[in-house]
Amino acid sequence: MTSKWFKSFLAVSLTFSLFTAWASDGRIASAEGPLDPAPIINPVGTANGKKVLFDNTHGQTAGAADWVIDGAFSDFAQALAISGYYVKELRQSTPITFENLQPYDVFVIPEANNPYKTSEQAALLKYVQEGGSIFFISDHYNADRNKNRWDSSEVFNGYRRGAWENPAKGMSAEEAGSTVMQSVSSSDWLADNFGVRFRYNSIGNVTANVIVPKEQSFGITEGVQGVAMHAGSTLAVTNPAIAKGIVYLPQTTDKWPHAVDDGIYNGGGVAEGPYVAISKVTKGKAAFIGDSSPVEDITPKYLREENGQAKKTYDGFKEVDDAKLLVNVVNWLSHDEAYTNFTQVPGLQLDQATALHSYEVPQQSTEPKPEPWAVPAAGYKWWDQSSFKPGSFGYTGSTNPGPGPGPGPVNPAYTLEYPASVKAGQPFSVCVKVSKAAPNTTLDLQLGIYVAGGQQIGQIQNADGTWPTTYGYQAVSLQTDGLGNGCKTITVRTEPSKTGAASIRLRSGKSNVVTNSITVTP
Template sequence: MKKRNHFKRIFIAMLLVFTFGVCSQDYFVQVKAENYADAAPEIQPASANGLKILFDNTHAQTAGAADWVIDGAFSDYANGLANEGYYIKELRKNSAITYSDLSGYDVFVIPEANIPFKATEQAAILQYVENGGSVFFISDHYNADRNKNRWDASEVFNGYRRGAYSNPTQGMSTAEAASAAMSGVVSSDWLAANFGVRFRYNALGNIDATNIVASSQCFGITQNIDTVAMHAGSTIAIINPAVAKGIVYLPNNLTTSNKWSSAVDQGVYNNGGVAEGAYVAIAKKGLGKAAFIGDSSAVEDATPKYKKEETGGTKTTYDGYEEDDDAALLLQLTDWLAEKESYTSFSQTSISLDTATALYSFETPSLSTEPATEPWASPSASYKWYDTTTFAAGSYGYTTTSGGGTGTVGDTTYSFGVPTQIIAGQELPLTIYFSNLTPNTTYTNYKVGAYTTGGTQVGMFKEVNGRWPSTYGYSSTFSITTDSSGNATKSLVFKIKSGVSGTANMRLKKGSTNVFTDTITIG
């Protein structure tokens, strides 16, 4: 069969730069720095088709061995889409997803989310789809918990943790449960209730999915598709056949020998085939659509960008996108998602409807059980999945205090989180950390500046989504509100005046009082 053309990345070696661009014959990709406060990577197609695709990077898509970003190990997929004329951008922020984040895009791709969605985020995604947007949920096998927070992508997408339906923070420390990441997380059967599917807990090994639904029965998505690869993945139960349909299935007659070697239960639930659930499925909701796949292996490529956030180790990813008919299926599936259609359920079309997947009692959300202790391995003592200041150098979100630590005034501790490499003239993220303050209290009248010997102001500061001031000097005043532990953070964007090198002082003031000063080194 003839597959669509796509292009390999040519900038694998450039892992820790702040701004660079790479040209191919059909698109231009601009890659920014390594923190949510920096401008997000985007790919501008040479011949635009007028459609836009947004990739989520707000739910630990780079945790552990994952590197599911458009300028990393999902770049082949992103570049393949750009080659077809799609504009591609990463969603990069440190706050909850809102409808306004999504409304300007035709498709929202969610690679393996490892931090659960808040109820407000679920509502925003649902509103987006009902109004005509489409979502692509890329999951993995059960217990693929990349950041060791007890949630894997299938659980995040479903809306609840296996064995923890009554308490989504079950087993977490007080700090984990009270973290901003877990605030607003509520258990529900969200995916099944709204999109008619649920990711199963199974975990299957290396299998070629050759049970392909005829293209005439799935809007042409599977045209010329013969085989889709799985390398440790799950399947998708069809809960509501009126709105959801499987389009790729695993072979029949699978046995326990086909399970993933580290599966925590029987791994293979119903001997493969249609009874096992779909490997790839689609759904129709309101004016929009959704698609689902039970393994990220079919999407990834071998060009990871970041280091592992817990250890700083090098990631190894694989050319799954190049395997079998994976690339062709992904592009055709995305084309279908991007096409606007007015019908609101598959029962309004001519395709045949599925039969609902038969499930075990332990797959009922409120009756689910946890067959093995979570997380699958204990994180290192210094690593906290919900706190980017504990991340290793080279990982996405990593910050460090350049001047050598924190400053304490009375019982209050302050520190600056800045990139390891500060380049004059570059837009860079700044996070100011506050601790040991009065819990649940708002403090006002802070400002921050940067100056060289003699007091010359060389820093310019703005809110993450704000405008730059006209002169170098102290930032506008800002306030913070502490959490129940007396901690708070403030995120800004800063740049040092072009031409400045050596060292400078960064200072935090409250009113006219100097509360903390640290030294930064400018390269």
């Protein structure tokens, strides 16, 4: 398989010393498993008083996915921080409760690969009914990243295609009896409660450019002319009183090459159902998008849990008007409204319910091809983190070869030290530090500074005192000592014509290890 199977492809408040991520109690987050402190990103500049929580409890790092705020969703999370939001990852090994969500204004669920238990669905619904908001980010049918037969569209909808009578259909006794599958039951949960259902279509590379005017989208589509899709799905509006489409595909025949059925159900256009939709459920709200590609960036943090290989993600957040739409969605979600459904909004044009095929009735759905789409690697158990490979989220073993306990797994922790505010075009010092790395090793890193939208504005001074002729990521070599510690001070400057809020990022290979904010003054 090619394309989406393999594509799926922090800003903390600045003081003089900045770490990759902090726990709420002040500890440095090691960011390796559900029991470690969760990363946070503090608002950049003026805080707006709103808090956003990203789920990482349901397989958000499975396969090629890396949907975490300090990994391949970091550009999105950083954009929210620049807009004034406090952003945090939900990281735990127990089911989600209402109490987990209550302190937050918006709960973002990136591509869940493991099903939600009935108690979790109840917690999510209560959260929205009492004024919270959820952003559901899905993908095409059979985007089953951990090969457990569930993809995000099925997880969100509440049932597996062709497995209504048994959510664990086709699973081994060990899989079906795992903690992950306990208290999972089939229901039309999303449609029943939010008025939409993700369709199981699989559409290829299309720019969704049928945009509902901002006057009919609560301002969400202001400044949005198009949103990219790279192997995604659309939604069906099942209850127009509480759900409304705001972004649609053009007419298209471009189905994803690996679609297991027709791929495109109604020829694209409005008839295919919205690519992006919103919902108003009593006091709260929800939003939905049928592809993760517009949200992701090219800085994955973890290795694949199944085989330990590097991930390759897609730089979609910078495409078309993807970033604009996504931030606009969260802005709308984060604000309370007095109306409880769309019929109460004067002048708002309600949708027509999406026409569905008979095979889209949940109880009548079938499984077009046997699942999973590929045989899992030997020894890999999606439900058992002890089978995960080193470098993956949730890995519980040791990276030490041979017998004996050894010194423990290598888990470098990086620090950047630099002035919180710098003058455009004027050189300043950045101290790059690392601890807990491999001893007596040269680390090849890259440092860059960029503004919103991704434009690079930073340069690192050459060893001979000259400066590069272009702006962008540049190499930083760091030597560790016998304890795995190292530091290096470099001289940096920014483009003279660019001022305001910016981000400084340290990379190791294709993975970002630090993303923080910096203010550039005239």
